[in-house]
Amino acid sequence: MLAAVMSATLVGLDALPVSVEVDVGPGLPSFAIVGLPDAAVQEARERVRAAIRNSRYEMPPRRTVVNLAPGDRRKEGPGLDLPIALGVLIATGQLSQEAVRGYLAIGELALDGSLRQIPGVLPVAQAGRALGARGLLVPEPNAVEAAVVEEVPVYALPTLRAVIDHLTGARRVTPTAATVPPPLPAQTSSLDLASVRAQPAARRALEIAAAGGLNVLLVGPPGVGKTMLARRLPTILPALSRVEAVEVTKIYSVAGRLPAGSGLIWQRPFRTPHHTASASAMIGGGGGPRPGEITLAHHGVLFLDELPEFRHDVLEGLRQPLEDGMVVVARVHGAVRFPARFMLVAAMNPCACGYRGDAHRTCTCTPGQVQRYLARVSGPLLDRIDLHLEVPRPPTDALLAGPPGESSLRVRDRVIAARERAAHRAARGGSIPTGPHGWRGIDTVDDGALGVLRSAAERLMLGARATERVLCVARAIADLDGSDHIRSAHVAEALQYRALDRSAGRPP
Ligand SMILES: Nc1ncnc2c1ncn2[C@@H]1O[C@H](COP(=O)(O)OP(=O)(O)O)[C@@H](O)[C@H]1O
Ligand SMILES: [Mg+2]
Ligand SMILES: [Zn+2]
Numbered sequence: 253m254l255a256a257v258m259s260a261t262l263v264g265l266d267a268l269p270v271s272v273e274v275d276v277g278p279g280l281p282s283f284a285i286v287g288l289p290d291a292a293v294q295e296a297r298e299r300v301r302a303a304i305r306n307s308r309y310e311m312p313p314r315r316t317v318v319n320l321a322p323g324d325r326r327k328e329g330p331g332l333d334l335p336i337a338l339g340v341l342i343a344t345g346q347l348s349q350e351a352v353r354g355y356l357a358i359g360e361l362a363l364d365g366s367l368r369q370i371p372g373v374l375p376v377a378q379a380g381r382a383l384g385a386r387g388l389l390v391p392e393p394n395a396v397e398a399a400v401v402e403e404v405p406v407y408a409l410p411t412l413r414a415v416i417d418h419l420t421g422a423r424r425v426t427p428t429a430a431t432v433p434p435p436l437p438a439q440t441s442s443l444d445l446a447s448v449r450a451q452p453a454a455r456r457a458l459e460i461a462a463a464g465g466l467n468v469l470l471v472g473p474p475g476v477g478k479t480m481l482a483r484r485l486p487t488i489l490p491a492l493s494r495v496e497a498v499e500v501t502k503i504y505s506v507a508g509r510l511p512a513g514s515g516l517i518w519q520r521p522f523r524t525p526h527h528t529a530s531a532s533a534m535i536g537g538g539g540g541p542r543p544g545e546i547t548l549a550h551h552g553v554l555f556l557d558e559l560p561e562f563r564h565d566v567l568e569g570l571r572q573p574l575e576d577g578m579v580v581v582a583r584v585h586g587a588v589r590f591p592a593r594f595m596l597v598a599a600m601n602p603c604a605c606g607y608r609g610d611a612h613r614t615c616t617c618t619p620g621q622v623q624r625y626l627a628r629v630s631g632p633l634l635d636r637i638d639l640h641l642e643v644p645r646p647p648t649d650a651l652l653a654g655p656p657g658e659s660s661l662r663v664r665d666r667v668i669a670a671r672e673r674a675a676h677r678a679a680r681g682g683s684i685p686t687g688p689h690g691w692r693g694i695d696t697v698d699d700g701a702l703g704v705l706r707s708a709a710e711r712l713m714l715g716a717r718a719t720e721r722v723l724c725v726a727r728a729i730a731d732l733d734g735s736d737h738i739r740s741a742h743v744a745e746a747l748q749y750r751a752l753d754r755s756a757g758r759p760p
Pocket of ligand 3: 603604605606607608615616617
């Protein structure tokens with residue numbers, strides 16, 4: 253007898269509908285899975301066999317063939333265990349095809365028949381909605397995540413037996429309620445900019461970056477607060493929208509980083525990969541493939557501390573995603589795209605010993621050493637960082653006894669106002685500061701500002717890309733200033749944030 257059960261498999265961040273067909277017929281006892289299964293899907297045979305027996309159903313010794321359609325697309329992961337088991341039970345007359353009709357089933361089976369959490373259930377639930385499924389059968393730890401898709405009832409099931417009992421009506425499960433605790437508008441965080449003393453220029457640069465969604469590089473000696481400042485950037489960014497929260501949650505779900513029982517992620521991501529990270533950990537790759545740090549930072553902040561210490565291939569690999577807001581990761585069967593629209597915050601010392609330009613310590617580096625150190629961060633990468641900033645060592649008094657800084661909430665109010673101004677202008681068809689991802693039209697730059705920009709570009713030998721960065725920064729400054737027009741003062745301030753174009757390779 254032939255059975256068919258609806259399921260899905262991951263392709264990048266999305267799920268592809270899969271029809272699991274099972275035929276059990278006469279012949280030598282065997283169990284074959286066809287339709288481009290990966291190794292984890294192949295191993296379903298052993299898990300399904302044991303789970304069926306240990307759930308006190310029968311696994312008759314006959315010829316069993318599982319076909320995963322469409323046959324030309326790779327199927328990955330252990331999530332097809334459950335639909336395969338249901339198909340076997342239907343094909344062997346232990347469950348009616350009618351009971352399963354319209355349901356989408358997904359989940360990994362343990363040998364004892366219990367259902368385990370799997371990655372990527374949120375995109376699978378979206379696929380179920382697109383298919384018009386009457387319900388989703390998912391492992392209990394994945395249910396809240398699946399219920400983010402509100403239009404389809406989600407059934408949280410602990411075991412294979414519970415699935416059958418639900419389908420046959422022996423013991424119905426009530427659908428998991430969609431939990432929509434919206435984010436508190438004033439997202440509470442233990443971190444606050446108030447605890448950063450002094451450093452007015454760095455605080456200002458962070459505010460500009462937040463307003464424009466721009467990338468920042470902080471250059472300064474150890475212990476001046478670079479890491480402190482970077483960690484506080486998410487506290488001055490607006491809350492995620494629901495659409496953004498769903499995107500972020502999908503990424504963490506597919507990456508297998510969603511804790512059991514959790515629903516939407518409302519916090520902006522803040523990722524701090526170590527400088528030893530491999531290219532595939534940073535950019536994405538491996539089996540699947542899985543999203544890398546740049547995708548885990550989507551809609552949030554990617555913090556690269558000690559920027560020059562990162563591997564050369566990693567730094568070069570950042571260039572394209574910084575430009576495009578997404579990354580294409582190759583795999584055996586085609587390539588997948590992952591979104592990667594993040595704010596980059598990088599920190600570095602001004603030289604190898606760390607004390608170049610420090611009033612309190614003497615730099616022991618030779619000019620050649622300084623140059624080699626700075627050269628590890630290539631010009632093309634620097635060009636894609638909007639704000640370069642020297643963070644000096646403040647007087648000890650200012651650090652110990654200075655007044656606390658302005659709170660994150662107050663700064664964030666200004667950031668939100670600036671972003672709203674930009675959004676209104678965009679809605680009216682004006683020019684938009686789209687951060688590192690393109691700035692269109694210079695129609696709102698006044699003539700004086702253009703003059704300042706032109707002469708500075710010549711004097712500092714700014715390339716086209718760096719000049720564009722200056723305009724993006726000036727755009728954000730004007731928005732913070734409540735001005736749709738970019739004036740000379742905005743450009744003049746923006747030009748101060750090209751420290752490395754000015755000082756690269758030269759001793760201070
Ligand atoms: N501007 C500052 N305001 C308050 N504390 C600071 C400041 N700068 C440094 N500190 C103190 O020094 C420690 C080290 O700062 P950190 O941010 O790690 O410096 P960096 O990253 O520049 O090396 C912080 O944990 C904090 O206690
Ligand atoms: Mg640090
Ligand atoms: Zn030095």
